[in-house]
Structure formats: structure tokens, C-alpha cells
Amino acid sequence: MRSCVRCGNALSTQGWHCWSCDWQPPSTSGIVCLAPELIGDHDGNQASLLREFAHVEDRNFWFAYRRRLIIEALSRWFPQIESFLDLSCGAGKFLDDFRTCYPAATLVAADRCVDALREVRREYGFSCLQMDPMHLPFADAFDVIGAFDVLQHAASDGIVLDQLRKACRQGGGIVVTVPHQRTRRLRGNAPRAPEARYTLPALIRKVNAAGFTVVHSQTFCTLALPLMTLSMSKQRTRPFPMAVGDHRRRGPILNDMFGGLCMIERQLEKGGVRFANGDGALIVAVRRFA
Numbered sequence: 001m002r003s004c005v006r007c008g009n010a011l012s013t014q015g016w017h018c019w020s021c022d023w024q025p026p027s028t029s030g031i032v033c034l035a036p037e038l039i040g041d042h043d044g045n046q047a048s049l050l051r052e053f054a055h056v057e058d059r060n061f062w063f064a065y066r067r068r069l070i071i072e073a074l075s076r077w078f079p080q081i082e083s084f085l086d087l088s089c090g091a092g093k094f095l096d097d098f099r100t101c102y103p104a105a106t107l108v109a110a111d112r113c114v115d116a117l118r119e120v121r122r123e124y125g126f127s128c129l130q131m132d133p134m135h136l137p138f139a140d141a142f143d144v145i146g147a148f149d150v151l152q153h154a155a156s157d158g159i160v161l162d163q164l165r166k167a168c169r170q171g172g173g174i175v176v177t178v179p180h181q182r183t184r185r186l187r188g189n190a191p192r193a194p195e196a197r198y199t200l201p202a203l204i205r206k207v208n209a210a211g212f213t214v215v216h217s218q219t220f221c222t223l224a225l226p227l228m229t230l231s232m233s234k235q236r237t238r239p240f241p242m243a244v245g246d247h248r249r250r251g252p253i254l255n256d257m258f259g260g261l262c263m264i265e266r267q268l269e270k271g272g273v274r275f276a277n278g279d280g281a282l283i284v285a286v287r288r289f290a
């Protein structure tokens, strides 16, 4: 079910016009903007850099490894998915991988950045919605929702989790990634935005408290973390232009080396090794119904 983000009225017609409060969200390039007040607040996603960011997201070991872990988690916990919402689709690379694994699923690509969505729509043809993660216009609408590095940017991660629970169908759930607490990231692409850090137990408590049951949790990029920290500290001494993914840029040799460490880490995990630290944390949770 869809609802008006302004008044909460259930929308029964195909479009987004609300007959109760008469709000008609603006649209641009075929993308409905449900949070027009956030357009322009791009976390540094300048339009001219979006295609370059797509390249970084495609090649960088961190993005590639995160995509792989998410797909593995989805395959294990949600082998049947009919509908999927990517709450912060970025350049759309994850959804492209997702579509390969779940070709029949209905996909919605969401982001706060309408310029990013325009690129995603042009490149992949996904259905796109510009929206605020704290005001989702959905109830019982998706089998699974992905919130990949979303919570740390929200003014209230509790509100985002409440919205995710409301938007999940019975039997459905969420996959969430966040930066792990011990990470020391560079002053990055959103210097003014608050960016929370999470420990795995604290994240699990928050997600459980929001009405989910966490079924899987892990940290990732553990083996690469010392080298990443060293590499970042070297970058810190250089001029730092505000560009998306600057702290993810690597030379190809270093990038391959980091990617190799991630593959070793994954093999160790499959052999039963459990890592407590890491650059990021990932959880899978199923919505509880009373």
C-alpha cells in the first residue's frame, strides 16, 4: 500500500496525487520527487561527478565486496523475493547485480539525490523514486528493503527503522549495512552531515527494538582494515576536494590487493572464523508480526 508522505492518507489511484490534502509531488525526468525539500542536499553527489562515482562504485573493492556479501545474505535468507526497495541506490550497481539474481522481482530504486536517480534511470531503466528515508510512503509493500549505509546519515535512525518495518510485508525483512564503530574514515563526502558509528551489538539491539528479529550479523573488511587505515591517513595529508567516493579511490594494484584480502576473509568466514572488528557491519532482519 502507498500513502501520502504529507498527510498519511492511503493512495488508491496509480499516481501520487493525494485527494485528501491535494498534494501533488513534483517530478523531473520521469522521477517522482517525494522529498523535494531534499533536492540539492546531495551529500556531495555533484551531478558532474556522478558518472565518475559510478566507475568508483563498480571497480572499488569495498563496494564490490559489500555487494557480494549482500547478495549472499539475500540468497540465504530471502531466496524468494517478489519486490525489493533499495533505499539509497547510489549509482545503481547493486540493483544491477540484484536483477541478475532475481530477474522476476519488482525493483524500486530510491535515493535522496535526484541527479543520481536520473543517471540510474538512464543507465538501467529502473523505476526510481526520490524520497526521504525518514518518510517512506509505503505500508506492507516490499518483501525486502535494502538500507545500505543509510542509517548513519539519518537525523534519527530509529525513525528510519520504524519506516522500514512499516514498509515490509509479512515474512519480509531488511538488509542493513553501516560503518563499524572502530572505523576511522576520512572526513568524507558529507563533512557537515552527522555520521553515526555502530557496534554490532548496539545495531542489533536497535533493529530488534524496531520490531525486527535479527537473523544474521557480521562485520566486514576486517583483514583490509589496517592497510585501509594507513592508506587513508596518507590521503589525509593531501588536498581533499569534496567529491563522492574520494576516500574510496585506489590505484588498481592496491585495489586488487584489498580485494584479495576480502576474498581471504570470506574463505576464513566460510571455514568458521568469526571477525569482531571491521570497516563495516551488515545485518539481516525479519519483520516481526504481533
Ligand SMILES: [Zn+2]
Residues within 6 Å of the ligand: 004, 005, 006, 007, 008, 009, 018, 019, 020, 021, 022, 023
Ligand atoms: Zn495527503
